[in-house]
């Protein structure tokens with residue numbers, strides 16, 4: 373990577389690792405409810421029990437020599453009743469974690485929202501309701517006041533497309549609703565709450581850097597046929613541009629406003645404004661950010677005749693020489709490098725950080741207890757190389773976070789999908805670093821040597 377300030381990290385999220393569902397006055401979230409109502413094969417009630425084993429997890433990170441740890445804060449642990457008084461016991465957990473990270477030389481990067489909305493807020497209407505924006509600002513303020521003196525890197529939201537569309541359109545994720553207009557209102561309020569939280573964090577965490585983690589699904593058309601080209605453009609608008617464009621100040625893309633309207637998701641006639649864009653919302657959503665976070669796993673080939681939200685099982689094209697991960701996702705590092713250049717050229721973020729990248733492979737302990745996950749190493753190596761190529765092409769890449777530190781609860785896919793650099797025995801909680809953890813440690817060390825040998829500038 374180009375300079376010695378490049379940040380190497382790993383990521384996790386609260387519901388996927390913490391467990392301790394009832395500890396210290398934690399309230400239920402929409403994911404607790406999703407599991408309780410049988411919508412998940414397994415729940416996060418125990419997960420990796422990180423809430424109790426966090427010291428061990430910090431030590432594992434220290435052994436890897438990473439610069440930074442991206443974790444998410446559970447809203448339900450730190451604010452009573454969604455928008456009530458701060459829960460000091462919950463805040464203390466994160467405070468201890470942050471202190472331990474800093475004492476170990478690891479920089480904390482905190483995500484405010486990784487999908488675990490307080491159930492009580494959902495019962496008041498959740499993200500489709502505008503009042504949830506105010507509740508989120510309150511939550512951001514509680515967290516900023518408590519941790520903002522020590523946490524200087526903030527991510528407002530993780531993957532708003534997933535929260536809005538898998539949560540409210542396909543119904544695959546919590547809260548499990550299935551209505552296009554509802555999903556668009558949820559998306560708008562999530563984006564608005566991002567912009568408002570940027571301001572809250574700047575005032576409660578002086579000198580901090582704030583960004584958002586957008587998921588990206590680059591695509592190429594199945595052929596030159598105009599129907600395939602148009603289908604790809606629509607998919608890109610549905611999946612990517614609807615979020616990137618407003619965050620970078622150009623508002624919702626006109627073609628997609630009309631496409632959503634044609635599908636009955638936005639009321640009004642062609643050319644009418646969006647009804648829920650009130651009170652300078654687009655200006656707020658475009659609050660300047662210090663870095664753009666990008667979560668990247670795969671890309672796809674798009675042809676006509678697909679449902680717009682359909683992704684799995686999509687034929688990846690004539691050949692995917694690098695194969696698939698166990699999520700069934702095609703391995704496409706070249707598309708990654710190209711997309712980074714595209715994002716840089718289109719939106720010109722001040723800095724770009726890969727906030728998630730990783731692969732699910734179930735390799736477990738050999739008889740001698742070691743875990744030789746060579747396929748994960750190959751995946752990560754190819755994607756780190758793609759980031760380096762983008763950087764060499766002038767893209768302002770400033771960080772890379774592997775998803776994930778630990779094998780954890782992969783949402784509705786349960787514990788079978790393992791993304792960790794560290795194996796977790798979910799019966800006992802035991803952790804075993806995989807070969808990929810050692811590969812990452814060595815990769816980081818080599819990058820530091822090479823950056824320092826080039827000298828400043």
Ligand code: FCB
Pocket residue numbers: 385388530531534587667728775782783791
């Ligand atoms: C992303 C999520 C993360 C994890 C990875 C595999 O969409 O942000 O929590 O589930 O996918």
